[in-house]
Amino acid sequence: MASLMQSRLPINQDLMLMQKGMLMRKVRSKCWKKLRYFRLQDDGMTVWHARQEGGNAKPTFSISDVETVREGHESELLRSLAEEFPLERGFTIIFHGRRANLDLVANSVEEAEVWKRGLWHLMDFVNGMDQQERLDQWLSDWFQRGDKNQDGRMSFQEVQRLLHLMNVEMDQEYAFHLFQTADTSHSGTLEGEEFVDFYKALTKRAEVQELFENFSADGQKLTLLEFVDFLREEQKEGERAPDLALELIDRYEPSESGKLRHVLSMDGFLSYLCSKDGDIFKPTCLPIYQDMTQPLNNYYINSSHNTYLVGDQLYGQSSVEGYIRALKRGCRCVEVDIWDGPSGEPIVYHGHTLTSRIPFKDVVATVAQYAFQTSEYPVILSLENHCSWEQQQVMACHLTEILGEQLLSTTLDGLLPTQLPSPEELRRKILVKGKKLRTLEEDLEEEEEEELESELEGEQEADPEPEAQLESEPQELSPRSKDKKKEKKSKPILCPSLSALVVYLKSVSFHSFTHSREHYRFYETSSFSETKAKSLIKEAGNEFVQHNAWQLSRVYPSGLRTDSSNYNPQELWNAGCQMVAMNVQTAGLEMDICDGLFRQNGGCGYVLKPDFLRDAQSSFHPERPVSPFRAQTLLIQVISGQQLPKEDMSKERSIVDPLVRVEIFGVRPDTTRQETSYVENNGFNPYWGQTLCFRVLVPELALLRFVVKDYNWKSRNDFIGQYTLPWTCMQQGYRHIHLLSKDGTSLHPASIFVHINIREGLEGDEC
Template identity: 55%
Template sequence: IDSGSIQDDPDVKIMMAGSTLRKVKSRSWKKQRHFRLLEDGLTIWYKSRWAGRGHSTFSVTELEAVREGHQSEVLLSIAEEFPANLCFTLVFHGRQGNVDLVAESPEEAQAWIQGVRKLIHKAQTMDEKERLDQWVWDWFQKADKNKDGKMNFKEPKLMKLNKYKAPLLFPQMADKSDTGSLEIEEFVHFYKILTQRDEVWKVFQDYSGDGEKLMLEELENFLRIEQQEGEQSAQHAKELIDRYEPSETAKKQSAMSLDGFQMYLCSQEGSIFKPEHRHLYQDMSQPLSHYFISSSHNTYLLEDQLRGHSSLEAYIQALKRGCRCVEVDSWDGNDGEPIVYHGHTLTSKILFRDIISTLKEYAFKTSDFPVILSLENHCGVEQQTVMAQHLRQILGDTLLTTLLDGQIPQQLPSPQELKGKILLKAKKIGGLEDCNDETLTDEVSDDEEMANGEAESPTKSKSKLSRELSDLVVYCKSLHFHGFEHARLHAKCYEMSSFSESKAKRLTKEAGTDFIRYNTRQLSRIYPSGLRTDSSNYNPQDMWNVGCQIVALNFQTAGLEMDLNDGLFRQNNCCGYVLKPDFLRDGDTQFSPDKPEGRQGYRPLRLSIQVISGQQLPKVNQKEGSIVDPLVRVEIYGVPQDQAKEETSHINNNGFNPVWNETLNFIIHTPELALVRFVVEDYDKASRNDFIGQFTLPFMCIQAGYRHIHLLSKDGTAIPPSSLFVNVSISEFT
């Protein structure tokens, strides 16, 4: 298998030869490790020089980027000892911690920085076929126990191969050299036989006249009838042949072979997610209150709220995931510099100004749309003023400090108008109309809100507010909530309240429609209960159902709730803003999540999902020789009536290419709010099933037809080539 000419690259050659680099974990933990790139051009191997045989490896595909110089908290802390031109940081996808390294010379540092960047680029641009070849090669490496370049018959069981099919095929078909072991080329041939997917072949046969290829017209029929593509199917068929057909002969005939057909089905275009909804397709010129906004809680934490490590890295990760509302808890520091941590706990502390610098650098890397900085302020007036100075100096023009057109707004400005701006959400002296009162009443922090058992009118806390800080608040003035009626009569569109999850849940039940109307004009922020000391999350769906925009989650905690958040915000170019459905934007709306049939334009849909097969499902716990028993569950989240789960039976001992052919049916009453989550688990009759992978997307982004679902890990990162093959049909429910 060719890893291409990249291995002739001078930087990559240095990596293959190996280097001694210092791995740094803290100011006191700096140890030499020998690092090298293995022959596959994808695996980085390292070990301590003394620790006997123990070594570690990771794949270039797990890396997202390389940062040069002192670009991490750890490397900054040892900056006096090691100059920037020796230092670099390997940044991993998902929630895996970064690796900080120091080279022995600037030249060596450069070779690794540039070499790893080239390899990351190559890994990202591999096409489907190269990916599959790479996967085969990895398996051969893992299965070739004694490293003799052969794989004997005892080894394939490692391959999670179907244990019935392999032994039958192995002797006749693959072992040409008659030695009871496979060379790599034979192995690839063997793998191809094993992966000929009957279920894809059957679909191909239905449309192919000669059973060998799909002529242009036959492919058009398939796209029109099965994939429901309508008018554009003719044009699309031509493009697909150009893009995915590997055989030049077939291309010349305007035909598609089974190989090309399978590549198309496994591509982004064959995915369950509508390609046009991946891009920025929504109107971005409506008031901020008309959008769901991807929002993080306790953004400074990488772990839990009691002992967790406060870190700038947590801000970088949240912003890279498309988060548009980050939270800062600021407290008075000893030397006049405000610090950020989770008050009254053992979480570590970081400087306020360092967070603002990080925000400046990363705020708009993933999305141009505005970032809201939610300030939970526990500082005295003096350090509040210091915060105001840092905000102005570090953020400069990026910080919005004045009304957009000088006019007192009747409605909030739009994401489009606020592009590239950071908005401060905090308390403010007086309103935008007047600026007179030095003392601030009537405002409580999340903690006080919790302590008061959410009493409607907490004791008026008199806290002094710094005028400089107050002046930086424009469109997001924090205010205590006095009920929907009070808001309807008196509230300004730039005033916003925070609700704990339990209070928001109660309001949703008691006055759902009032909450929706309130949210058409004003922003509301929901935050997790103070009792969630493990930084667990609540289900955001209940809050989205009533139009709450800033539903803050602990981004650092993997699980269903973050899957839903990632799923909702996967559309619209992952820009962190999703336009609410029209019935959540209309100030006179009659919509109630509990009575979806009562709204105008109510049209329930039937969703039918035939779960056909799975491909290369990863083994969860890497016990020798253990094979997965996979099942698929489809979960619907939405208005209460739409919440549903259905699952297939499990298949014993086959993660390689399990076939279910089972159909799951759902009725969806409010399609515009529904999210669909596909989960694959390893069945275990004795204990809880193990999680294998998942993919979540908005119902409105689903493409009908034969589709692949590319699975994600618990952290929301891709795990190619793991996928599900399904046939989806959506019809009117009558």
């Protein structure tokens, strides 16, 4: 099996050395540093480790799990051990999702370079793989697991064990028949291509074959016209169907003769259905497709709470890694809690708790480095400032010096704005959100006065006589100047240099919606605890909607969530709240919903709110929505599942009993869920063929979450995989839903196959 990948992978000197294996130190903490023997397997795609060379090895990671590799000096942990190990010998492997980083120290700088170069080379190869190559890699991983004695061959006994690992419950006689058919060399074992043939026999898709034959006159191919009919009638592609059919045949038909004749074989048809074009998520919603020139208050903004924490709120670790992960996943608003630190340097941690501490300047440097790697739209630093006047000055100095041109320290044009700027106008800018001593108007007025004074000083230097006259005749101080003198005598709680860096996002206390309308300006923003925000939605939902149409709101999790759990952001988005802050380090339903909303629009961290949430005179009430003219009916036929993983890989003998639950999150009347029955002992190719029906009043706010569970009456079902997306980004027709793990990482090739039909209004008896 390894030969399949090796035939495509250009092997170089680094990879050959990695395949021989190397002894390196695995580092988990200042106290935990142990030697391990790491070796790249012959497939070139998986790394295994053992306690020593020749020892009992076990899988460590697959190359497809790796997001990036960092130098030693970029690791907080390795930097803390710099006196013990030279940083040039260390490197860090960063994984997709929330998996902990792997810090390694090689025996020499040269060996560290071999692994870094080799991993980069393999990552480039994986990122360039097509659908078939990804499937080959997945098969190769399974082959490695099933090949117990690592001889590159699979006996029938090993195949039986592998079938259990792969969630296949099969009659032993039938399995042996497939095994013998695939064993063309008659060796009593399966090698590379033979194993692939065995897998293909296992994964025949009868439901896709039937669909193909429904549109194919001869059952062998789809002509161009037949494929156009399918795209028009089933996939609802409309006028673009003829051009799209040609594109898709050219993209997915494996045979050159088929491409030339503009026909699609069964293999090509299946390849299309499993591709991005056959995905449930509309391709047009994947890039930035929304208007990005509207004021900031018109957007939902991907926001993080206590971003520095990678664990719980009481004892968890504070780390710049929290900022790196949040920014790389598209967060545009990150929170920084700053307290007085030793040696005059402010520190970041969760105050009055046992969470660890990190220097504020390290956080600022991390934000400067990672702010715009995922998205070019503005990043908001939400400062929770608990520092003394002196250390606030240090904060202002770090922000100014480290962020440089990235920091927005005055209005875009130097003039007083009439509305918040847009994400487009603020591209690659970092904004400070925090308390401010004065209004923006007063700041700009003072800037004008300072400019005028400097001009006058220039004139006076040219003409010394008037200056002498001014000295001899003391002027009466204006009331404002007197105030300034008073300010100098008694230091304000807030340092003026830090206050000046807050421009468009001045934090103000919330009293009531009437008070905000009468006393606050559009650039002033209030924060609400989840409890306060939810009660306001119930008491005055429409007023909250109108408030959020002209002013930004930030909502944060309750202080009782010491385990870093999350609330459901949906009910706060329903009222138009823009910055609904999440504990992004904690996976689960709530983060699935958050990731689902921000999956669209290029994952840029900004999503335009529906028009009825952008209108300051809106009549919309999130608790009592009235919009039947926009209502829709959704019919989902859940057809089948493919290669579903086990919830717990340690249960070798247990085969899953999968069911599919479809959950809708939106306004309260729309929030509901339905599920299929479960299929017993089949996670490999379960078939349901059940139709679920939903009626939705406000589709513009609805999100769908498809979740696959392993039926278990004791534990109320165990999670297998999920996928969440906005209703407005859903494609109709026969679609595959490619499942994600609890962590939000791909479970390729696990998927469910569905048929989607959306009808306008609430008509019909289907529900």
